[in-house]
Amino acid sequence: MTHSIKTSVYSLLLLAQLYLCFFFSAGFYKNQQWLILLLPVAIFSAAKLMSTLTQLIDAKVVNSRYIKPLVPALFALVVLIFWQSMTKGFDVSKILLPAPSEIFVAFISNIPTLWADFKQTYMKAVLAGYFIGCVSGFVVASWAIKSRFLQNSLLPLGNFVSAIPIVGIAPIMVMWFGFDWQSKAAVVVVMTFFPMFINTLAGLKSVDPLHNDLMHTYAAKSTQRFVKNQFPQALPFIFNALKLNSTMALIGAIVAEFFGTPIVGMGFRISTEVGRMNMEMVWATILVAALAGSISYGALALLERAVLFWHPSVRSAQAK
Amino acid sequence: ADKLTLQLKWVTQAQFAGYYVALENGYYDDLDLDVTIKPGGPDIAPAQTLAGGGADVIVDWLPSALATREKGLPMVNIGQIYGKSGMMLTCLKTSGISTPKDFGGKTLGVWFYGNEYPFLSWMSKLGYETTGGSGVTVLKQGFNVDPIFQGQADCVSTMTYNEYGQVLDGGLTPEELTLFKYEDEGVATLEDGLYVLEEDLADPKMVEKYAKFLKASIKGWQWAAENPEEAAMIVLEYDDTGAQTEEHQVRMMGEVAKLLNTTGKGIGYLDPAAYQRTVDVLLNSDSTPVITKEPVGAYSHVVFDKAMSM
Amino acid sequence: MKAKFIHQKWFAIVCTIVSVIAIWYVASIWMNANQLAKTYERKSQSWTVSQVVSESFSVKRPMLPPPHQVLQQWYKSVFDTKVSSKRSLVFHSMITLQSTLLGFGLGSVLGIAIAVGIVHNRTLELSFMPWVIASQTIPVLAIAPIIVVVLGAINLTGVVPKAIIAMYLSFFPVTIGMVKGLRSADKLHMELLQTYNASRTQLFWKLRWYSAQPYLFASLKIGIAASLVGAVVAELPTGAQGGLGSRLLSGSYYGQTVMIWATLLMAAILGSVLVNIVALFERILLRRRGAAL
Amino acid sequence: MIEVNDLSLVFETNDGPVNALSNINLTVNEGDFVSFIGPSGCGKTTLLRVIADLEKQTQGDIKVNGTSPEDARLNRLYGYVFQAAALLPWRTIKKNCAVPLEIAGHSQAHQTKQIDKYLKMVGLQDFHEKYPWQLSGGMQQRASIARALCIEPDLLLMDEPFGALDEITRDHMNVELLKIWQETQKTVVFVTHSIAEAVMLSTHIVVMSPRPGRITKVIESPLPRMKTLALRDTEAFHALAAEIREALADEHAID
Amino acid sequence: MIEVNDLSLVFETNDGPVNALSNINLTVNEGDFVSFIGPSGCGKTTLLRVIADLEKQTQGDIKVNGTSPEDARLNRLYGYVFQAAALLPWRTIKKNCAVPLEIAGHSQAHQTKQIDKYLKMVGLQDFHEKYPWQLSGGMQQRASIARALCIEPDLLLMDEPFGALDEITRDHMNVELLKIWQETQKTVVFVTHSIAEAVMLSTHIVVMSPRPGRITKVIESPLPRMKTLALRDTEAFHALAAEIREALADEHAID
Numbered sequence A: 001m002t003h004s005i006k007t008s009v010y011s012l013l014l015l016a017q018l019y020l021c022f023f024f025s026a027g028f029y030k031n032q033q034w035l036i037l038l039l040p041v042a043i044f045s046a047a048k049l050m051s052t053l054t055q056l057i058d059a060k061v062v063n064s065r066y067i068k069p070l071v072p073a074l075f076a077l078v079v080l081i082f083w084q085s086m087t088k089g090f091d092v093s094k095i096l097l098p099a100p101s102e103i104f105v106a107f108i109s110n111i112p113t114l115w116a117d118f119k120q121t122y123m124k125a126v127l128a129g130y131f132i133g134c135v136s137g138f139v140v141a142s143w144a145i146k147s148r149f150l151q152n153s154l155l156p157l158g159n160f161v162s163a164i165p166i167v168g169i170a171p172i173m174v175m176w177f178g179f180d181w182q183s184k185a186a187v188v189v190v191m192t193f194f195p196m197f198i199n200t201l202a203g204l205k206s207v208d209p210l211h212n213d214l215m216h217t218y219a220a221k222s223t224q225r226f227v228k229n230q231f232p233q234a235l236p237f238i239f240n241a242l243k244l245n246s247t248m249a250l251i252g253a254i255v256a257e258f259f260g261t262p263i264v265g266m267g268f269r270i271s272t273e274v275g276r277m278n279m280e281m282v283w284a285t286i287l288v289a290a291l292a293g294s295i296s297y298g299a300l301a302l303l304e305r306a307v308l309f310w311h312p313s314v315r316s317a318q319a320k
Numbered sequence B: 001a002d003k004l005t006l007q008l009k010w011v012t013q014a015q016f017a018g019y020y021v022a023l024e025n026g027y028y029d030d031l032d033l034d035v036t037i038k039p040g041g042p043d044i045a046p047a048q049t050l051a052g053g054g055a056d057v058i059v060d061w062l063p064s065a066l067a068t069r070e071k072g073l074p075m076v077n078i079g080q081i082y083g084k085s086g087m088m089l090t091c092l093k094t095s096g097i098s099t100p101k102d103f104g105g106k107t108l109g110v111w112f113y114g115n116e117y118p119f120l121s122w123m124s125k126l127g128y129e130t131t132g133g134s135g136v137t138v139l140k141q142g143f144n145v146d147p148i149f150q151g152q153a154d155c156v157s158t159m160t161y162n163e164y165g166q167v168l169d170g171g172l173t174p175e176e177l178t179l180f181k182y183e184d185e186g187v188a189t190l191e192d193g194l195y196v197l198e199e200d201l202a203d204p205k206m207v208e209k210y211a212k213f214l215k216a217s218i219k220g221w222q223w224a225a226e227n228p229e230e231a232a233m234i235v236l237e238y239d240d241t242g243a244q245t246e247e248h249q250v251r252m253m254g255e256v257a258k259l260l261n262t263t264g265k266g267i268g269y270l271d272p273a274a275y276q277r278t279v280d281v282l283l284n285s286d287s288t289p290v291i292t293k294e295p296v297g298a299y300s301h302v303v304f305d306k307a308m309s310m
Numbered sequence C: 001m002k003a004k005f006i007h008q009k010w011f012a013i014v015c016t017i018v019s020v021i022a023i024w025y026v027a028s029i030w031m032n033a034n035q036l037a038k039t040y041e042r043k044s045q046s047w048t049v050s051q052v053v054s055e056s057f058s059v060k061r062p063m064l065p066p067p068h069q070v071l072q073q074w075y076k077s078v079f080d081t082k083v084s085s086k087r088s089l090v091f092h093s094m095i096t097l098q099s100t101l102l103g104f105g106l107g108s109v110l111g112i113a114i115a116v117g118i119v120h121n122r123t124l125e126l127s128f129m130p131w132v133i134a135s136q137t138i139p140v141l142a143i144a145p146i147i148v149v150v151l152g153a154i155n156l157t158g159v160v161p162k163a164i165i166a167m168y169l170s171f172f173p174v175t176i177g178m179v180k181g182l183r184s185a186d187k188l189h190m191e192l193l194q195t196y197n198a199s200r201t202q203l204f205w206k207l208r209w210y211s212a213q214p215y216l217f218a219s220l221k222i223g224i225a226a227s228l229v230g231a232v233v234a235e236l237p238t239g240a241q242g243g244l245g246s247r248l249l250s251g252s253y254y255g256q257t258v259m260i261w262a263t264l265l266m267a268a269i270l271g272s273v274l275v276n277i278v279a280l281f282e283r284i285l286l287r288r289r290g291a292a293l
Numbered sequence D, E: 001m002i003e004v005n006d007l008s009l010v011f012e013t014n015d016g017p018v019n020a021l022s023n024i025n026l027t028v029n030e031g032d033f034v035s036f037i038g039p040s041g042c043g044k045t046t047l048l049r050v051i052a053d054l055e056k057q058t059q060g061d062i063k064v065n066g067t068s069p070e071d072a073r074l075n076r077l078y079g080y081v082f083q084a085a086a087l088l089p090w091r092t093i094k095k096n097c098a099v100p101l102e103i104a105g106h107s108q109a110h111q112t113k114q115i116d117k118y119l120k121m122v123g124l125q126d127f128h129e130k131y132p133w134q135l136s137g138g139m140q141q142r143a144s145i146a147r148a149l150c151i152e153p154d155l156l157l158m159d160e161p162f163g164a165l166d167e168i169t170r171d172h173m174n175v176e177l178l179k180i181w182q183e184t185q186k187t188v189v190f191v192t193h194s195i196a197e198a199v200m201l202s203t204h205i206v207v208m209s210p211r212p213g214r215i216t217k218v219i220e221s222p223l224p225r226m227k228t229l230a231l232r233d234t235e236a237f238h239a240l241a242a243e244i245r246e247a248l249a250d251e252h253a254i255d
Ligand SMILES: Nc1ncnc2c1ncn2[C@@H]1O[C@H](COP(=O)(O)OP(=O)(O)OP(=O)(O)O)[C@@H](O)[C@H]1O
Pocket: D011, D012, D013, D018, D019, D020, D039, D040, D041, D042, D043, D044, D045, D046, D047, D213, E134, E135, E136, E137, E138, E139, E166
């Protein structure tokens, strides 16, 4: 009983803070300084709520499948409330840091523009580059695994190339492949190839020596070894690279757009709108990027879970 | 000494020679000012630095300053260094462009990041669409003039004092090029000027400080215009990237000197007529409005007057 | 016991370098000659294949500078220039290195701290972990100028904003690797220590910390490379204040293609050296742990 | 010492519940040497883990030394030897044995004394500076036994500790274990697959059976507490072995 | 079938060479059931691996069926059962057993037939759709034995295959193995720790000794080829066991 009373008090405190940052006129912290004391209280309440939720989930009191996302959502809410309160409370200039509410409004009212940018950057450049980069990284690694010599040559090269900052590669790619999405895709290929290559190679090498011996006693041909043993063993590593690349690819494409683009695309939008002091629009585009990246990552994580049901890491995660 | 930070619009180069000369020759020191010059860059919006308190004075172009003002940052022009625009569109003759009428269907390289307003006004005046469809194809030009060499654009944006020289260095000859100066096309807008926050001007102490700064800067500019070679060397001295060449900077200084303000009371004085011309150009672009209404209080002569009376 | 030399690392690396250079030459001749031919055609001058090929070795604004041009430029700016000169790549490397190392240090500490928190606190895990991943979907270069300006407003300038961007990039791999590593402790070992009634601290220092070390080092290697990228990226918008990033930018701005390549080479060398230093530490540590090396 | 009442344990798995233990009743008195024997999967390990507080029963009740298994664990009442050696690969054999002593906060001198004593007992005195991977599987398992003995716990829980050893070494270890047990009057709960081992060591033999895991018979050994290898060829030994074999076979149907 | 001449194998390790095998001479005839027995670390596994072409001798000579071990392997002459189960975790038990058949290119129907037969033989017919990690260690090992049997090789190399099984199941598996061996006239080389198991199964018992790993005695079993569990209580059985124990003890000094 006291439990639910506490929970309601915490929720109320959180709501109060929400009310404060939306219904008080801007600059309230400057006018009434004591109001800022409410902020840590709200954050503390949220932390309490999150830990209560976690306990409920772990005790399997609630159906964790639907409740689980609430915890990170609550966390995000707190961050947003903090941001909203600070920018509104101190009346921070919009061209420095807009409030989340303003970003949201910009997002809603510019959906057609944002969608066009998303199509240009994500559907064209990122997808094409990601696909080519990952597939070729995988293919080259599966080829290199056959020879120590190839590994010894390609791995240092891979590490060397990985150390090159993309910002340096991007202008060269724009020079070579033109202004449209092809040059961005090329940047993405360069960025994704080596992580995939290195991870696949590590995965193929991670094969249990005992399983190797087993295949050896069966006099398995190298393709059979690959399909039946090495590839499945390498899958966790491959998924790691796929997930890592999914976020890197988007960043790479956006960054490449800073170096020349037709007048559409997320990178173009960000750099142009900063110059025009439309910071809400900049943040709205960043929001789109973060959403696209997180959704791609999440989808890959789900796929991984389905494919790697047998892997100890997935099994222990499911056991929770 | 009074501390003062100046945020430039772009990297260290002769475009900003006057300030570096004033710093190097001790003109700021003479007036008991401790000036720090922050170079800009492709993603530095000087107005943001101003709003964040990272700079007291910034160098900006009038169109973007007015647009920022409309966005709610009350910044005010306290002195106009350049009287003429150095912007032009540089086109390949082989692409078949000889007059603005030929732009239709062509690919034009344009700088964005707040530098696109004059271009957009011009296209609007010519009646070209810039967002696809019929009209011109616009490329967001990167940091350099490569697109014209790579054949990716028919025209690129250049400044008389900077990128145009690079186009020539790159192996194109003036005979191969058609130039459209914004000045000649009647769409010129005011470029490098000095801006501060409006609230500072209410404080006589600040006005005095800015006046000192302006006075010393003007002196620096005058010296630079008279001694272009030495000025270029001073700029080179301050370039932390080590990428600038003497040859290029000397040429830039020569070109920049031609743009310095000669109207009215000379360097530093914002001529209300020139101001109004810029505003009119911007207000006339109906398709992509840069500013929507006549700005009020966007410039002030108090600092200039004070400087002249010192 | 000596392996055939074809299986030795140095031989493979020499072969790689030779073939990369060969491919590079072919590509640069091809690309530059094409470009030259186009130029001649535009000027309606006549040209021959042998002429454009020989000229393609020393174009001023090449599409792809041939290796010797890049190496010459690199050599000149590293060895033939005083280290204190702004034209020296060593000078710029040092500037970048400062923010890289500071950012890497901060990022590693932050990454480890977050990982320890996540592994030990379930609420933190549920609430924070998804956002650690989401944080990396924000394009850094996009927020770099914003960070620089906002930090500039509270008078943090110079190396700190750059280091913070470097930190933002490098904490992530460390967190992910460390969480994995701390969790990778063998279940049997965990139960063993449980039977000894080990406290959480003892569990951490006697078991988790050790099982995490291989993962930590793998992450640190990624982290330090990421930190370098972050530092370079951060130098772009901070303006012409030196560093490899601003060198890249000005190279790009003035069409100095050869300089860009020389700077890229320098950045890659710097990155490899840093990664190898971490790898060296790793080897020393693993040997101290008695691993079979 | 151990009191198990009507204890059941069901594992919830993806493909339904597994009745690992069902209605277990068992008493282990102080000083007893109790062996669990039974076919694989009958729940021997699980029952031992419940005693060690590594697993929680889903029903029923268990007391270790009058307290809950958790309290027993917190009081460091027992030592546990796993089926696998579970040595920490980054520690030498000596340092591995030191882990429980360090955790319990013993002095350096005491640690060294204990470790030397028990490493010698398991025949590893010459290997104390080696790392686990430098030892054969059998040697590793012996090291893990020494580690459990070092803290001289009242109760020793051993899960097939000698499964990986060769027969001679195993015999030797059996005798050593008996000696330790005699000297220290410890209580031992021991999981084994080997009938001979069970006979050789135990005062009580608990015969278990799978699906659901349960106790089918508890045999009290008529043999003396202290046994020697010579006992192996006696009638009594063979008779007890036969009794166990029979009890196992009763419940055992492999096809 | 197998002809080993003066074979030695030295492992180069960081702290010096290890004489894993030294001057091994051994003949295994077709149809023999040969057991290697000896203390841990004496080189049993290593010798088996040399026969299977998993390890190369540093000196001496070995012929398997008149050819080199490599050719024997390429001709899929033998099946190998490892000390650990080594099942692929992403395949069900059935699909695990299918691996060697798939690799050898057998038809689907033949695969199913073989797998059903041998899974039944090891008592796992109800578990063929389970994944390895859903089975106990013992069950996993049985699955791995079924997998090796599926291809019905001429030569069966087994490295302590029943080490993890309980005694009853082990007895049962021993009898089954004997049956298979009888029926198919296969040759079996078998590594074990258990004297009883060696006696129960073998026609020849090879007693080995460590440091350096060598053969100290080869005992030919006087028992009939086909043995039953009842044989266990006979005089002959005990005599042979005693002989092996003695041979082992001769060379064995644990402290
Ligand atoms: N964590 C677990 N989750 C689900 N089922 C389990 C788990 N641990 C054990 N089981 C199941 O419980 C039963 C008993 O397992 P246990 O390990 O106790 O058997 P055991 O007698 O020790 O066998 P063995 O002799 O092979 O070691 C088995 O059917 C096993 O599959």
